[in-house]
Amino acid sequence: MVNWTPGFPIWNGVQIGVILALGWGVWQVGLLARMVWGREEGLPWEAWVYSGLGILWQGLWAVAIWQGVPPLIRFTAWNLAGVVLSLLPMGALLWIGRFLERRLPRWALLLMGLGAGVALIAATLPYRPETGPALSAWWNTRRIPGDPVLWSWGIREGIWGIGTALGLGWLGWAYLHIHRPLHRNRVAYEFLGAGLVALGEGLAWTPRSDWIALGWGIRGIGITILALPMGWLELPSLRQVGRSLLAWGLSGILQIGLVWGILAGAAAARASLPGVVPVGLEWGGIALAIVLAQWWIGWPLHRWLRRRLLPAVDEPAAAVRRYGQTISNLLDVEALAQAAFTVLQETFGLRQGVLLLFEEQPDASLQARVIRGLGEAPDDPGRFAPDSPILQAWQEGRSLTQYEIDFGKAFQRADPAERRWLQRLGVELFVPIRAQAVLLGCLALGARSGAEAYSPADRDLLASMAEQTAAVLQNIHLVEDLRRLNARMAELNEDLARAARRLEKLDRVKTHFIEIASHELRTPLTHIRGYADLLAETLSGQDEPDGSLERILQGLRRAALRLEEIISAMLDISQIDAEALSIYPISIQIPTLVRMAVEPLEGAIAERRQKLIVEPMEGLPVIYGDLTRLVQALRHVVQNAIKFTPDGGTITLRARRVSAEEAGGSTDYVEIAVQDTGIGIDPEDQALIFEKFYRVGPIERHSTGAIKFKGAGPGLGLPLARGIIEAHGGRIWVESPGYDEVRCPGSTFYIWLPVVSRSED
Ligand code: ADP
Numbered sequence: 001m002v003n004w005t006p007g008f009p010i011w012n013g014v015q016i017g018v019i020l021a022l023g024w025g026v027w028q029v030g031l032l033a034r035m036v037w038g039r040e041e042g043l044p045w046e047a048w049v050y051s052g053l054g055i056l057w058q059g060l061w062a063v064a065i066w067q068g069v070p071p072l073i074r075f076t077a078w079n080l081a082g083v084v085l086s087l088l089p090m091g092a093l094l095w096i097g098r099f100l101e102r103r104l105p106r107w108a109l110l111l112m113g114l115g116a117g118v119a120l121i122a123a124t125l126p127y128r129p130e131t132g133p134a135l136s137a138w139w140n141t142r143r144i145p146g147d148p149v150l151w152s153w154g155i156r157e158g159i160w161g162i163g164t165a166l167g168l169g170w171l172g173w174a175y176l177h178i179h180r181p182l183h184r185n186r187v188a189y190e191f192l193g194a195g196l197v198a199l200g201e202g203l204a205w206t207p208r209s210d211w212i213a214l215g216w217g218i219r220g221i222g223i224t225i226l227a228l229p230m231g232w233l234e235l236p237s238l239r240q241v242g243r244s245l246l247a248w249g250l251s252g253i254l255q256i257g258l259v260w261g262i263l264a265g266a267a268a269a270r271a272s273l274p275g276v277v278p279v280g281l282e283w284g285g286i287a288l289a290i291v292l293a294q295w296w297i298g299w300p301l302h303r304w305l306r307r308r309l310l311p312a313v314d315e316p317a318a319a320v321r322r323y324g325q326t327i328s329n330l331l332d333v334e335a336l337a338q339a340a341f342t343v344l345q346e347t348f349g350l351r352q353g354v355l356l357l358f359e360e361q362p363d364a365s366l367q368a369r370v371i372r373g374l375g376e377a378p379d380d381p382g383r384f385a386p387d388s389p390i391l392q393a394w395q396e397g398r399s400l401t402q403y404e405i406d407f408g409k410a411f412q413r414a415d416p417a418e419r420r421w422l423q424r425l426g427v428e429l430f431v432p433i434r435a436q437a438v439l440l441g442c443l444a445l446g447a448r449s450g451a452e453a454y455s456p457a458d459r460d461l462l463a464s465m466a467e468q469t470a471a472v473l474q475n476i477h478l479v480e481d482l483r484r485l486n487a488r489m490a491e492l493n494e495d496l497a498r499a500a501r502r503l504e505k506l507d508r509v510k511t512h513f514i515e516i517a518s519h520e521l522r523t524p525l526t527h528i529r530g531y532a533d534l535l536a537e538t539l540s541g542q543d544e545p546d547g548s549l550e551r552i553l554q555g556l557r558r559a560a561l562r563l564e565e566i567i568s569a570m571l572d573i574s575q576i577d578a579e580a581l582s583i584y585p586i587s588i589q590i591p592t593l594v595r596m597a598v599e600p601l602e603g604a605i606a607e608r609r610q611k612l613i614v615e616p617m618e619g620l621p622v623i624y625g626d627l628t629r630l631v632q633a634l635r636h637v638v639q640n641a642i643k644f645t646p647d648g649g650t651i652t653l654r655a656r657r658v659s660a661e662e663a664g665g666s667t668d669y670v671e672i673a674v675q676d677t678g679i680g681i682d683p684e685d686q687a688l689i690f691e692k693f694y695r696v697g698p699i700e701r702h703s704t705g706a707i708k709f710k711g712a713g714p715g716l717g718l719p720l721a722r723g724i725i726e727a728h729g730g731r732i733w734v735e736s737p738g739y740d741e742v743r744c745p746g747s748t749f750y751i752w753l754p755v756v757s758r759s760e761d
Helices: 016-038 045-064 071-099 106-124 135-141 148-177 181-204 209-231 238-272 279-309 316-327 333-348 389-395 402-407 416-424 456-541 547-577 590-607 627-643 717-727
Strands: 353-360 366-374 382-384 429-435 438-445 586-588 611-614 623-625 650-658 669-676 731-735 748-754
Touching (some): 016 209, 045 071, 071 148, 071 209, 148 181, 181 402, 316 456, 333 353, 333 438, 366 438, 382 416, 402 416, 402 429, 429 456, 438 456, 586 590, 590 627, 623 748, 627 650
Antiparallel strands (some): 353 438, 586 623, 650 669
């Protein structure tokens, strides 16, 4: 039978092995405590299972080698330690699954349960009648060849081996498939730790106590390394450490070789030239040669090695300058992202990178737009809560690695969706772009070439590049705003032009209508007048004229006259529209013009019991124009004043000279103002009343009639007046505080006519 307990040395009565085993168990408890303390959200149960099994295993070992404990208990403890040891890789697999954030499939868990059962059964094989209940008795009756102890051992070792190989394989696979250097480094720790643990546990299967003790040591180191990524965020890069060691090692060998060569050369020289060179000189020469060789060869070689093995940006200042020059004049974000990442690729050798641009949303969250720089990138935008710890870090200007975001304590409370979206970008480092403490975006950089992590120096360099990017981005935003504004303006212009075209068309339709209507109405009207005249003649020939018929006839004539007026106004308007109004100019005295305009209206004014005041008009210049037309225009304005002033109101006419200076031009004007105490005109109607057919307010408010209060015509008077006055180079407009039929604020119409001498015309 195989000796089942290795003999640990006893020193001064102290059982070294037990102390070792228990000490190791305590160490693992300490590690567990550190892991718990180092994490915010508590240690995952997988870690508890694994550590628990490890501690149990060590405890069982301590009992198994404890001299003085009854042999049966020791034997049982030793046997169970073997079971627990074969279970340990299963715990490790759970741990690794948790670590890689992958769930073990159900069948794997089932297989583990099966393995545990087999290990337990196998543990009962080596029992013999003298040690306890015997499966081995059954074994012997069946005459199965070999020692049950060996079988038991072999089975459990096999289970342990398979589990360990699976765990290591899984980690190795993960290492090869993870391309983010920091994540990879984390896996590398786990791989190294698991490898050492496997080696240590492997040694525990050997029967030699010194190997077993060594195995515990190795396992202790392994389990410590295994626990590091669970309890610590920032881990030195294993690759860096390895390469650094390699650089120093190689360079050390080179230096030694160099010194050795010099010494050998000196020895050879001494042998060929014995006693020629004094000893002091010889040693001095050797020292000088060593210093020079070190200076010229050794140190440059060391630096070269370090540069090869530990890459860094050659000339950071030049890189920043190049970056700035490349992006400074760009005016759209796509071009910016392309150019920026081209330079970043040259500088850091990355293969993946995007520009993130943040836009604040109505709900205060930020939307991140992805602008492609290098490699593939998802198109859908990301969303960050206003209180996202990731966003906060960026707002403070801190660059973050995906690794920090994934494993950092502070970021665990971030919305998992935010983290997942960032993970999908496949980048390694996020460098915030800020202007005046406002977060504009991020440079999101993929892994450096050679799967190196970004060093603190790299991050500094990138921070200054981000600053330059911020300036360019602000520029782009300004230009974009301007472009948007321009586009909007162009749109509005187009709308305006469309509206103008429509109005023009409408206006043409109106003109057309006036033309046709006036022509078509004229002929029947002439007939009506003709027949009315004929009727009048016939009536006058009768001996006893019929009074009622005469009244009817008069009404007929008045109506025909009014109609004629309207038609002739329509004709005039159509002439004005066609710019075909004929003007026959003569010299005109303003008082004459006013008198001629007002005289025919005196009857109406009297009828309405209104007062007409014509203020003295002396010393006014003579104007030059078509008297009939101007009388027509002015009369219309006065007629309106009569119409829209209640009975008993006052109409005042005033005239004055307006100097060129006051008029803001080069000609003097004569101003004729017609002021009334009427109902007034709303400011918004004041320009419109000069348009054809425009009437203020609803039609029911008006009565018909040439002089009746509020008697409205077809809305042609003022357009006609304006047409005539403008044809003379003048202007007409109205001023009124507003429309009010009760308080009657009144209106004043101003007519300006240019003072032109005959020679100027
Ligand atoms: P109408 O043939 O209706 O008189 P006008 O072109 O002469 O047409 O005037 C247009 C409209 O302007 C009138 O219907 C009236 O509402 C308003 N209006 C013109 N003159 C005055 C005024 N002196 N006071 C108040 N409203 C006026």
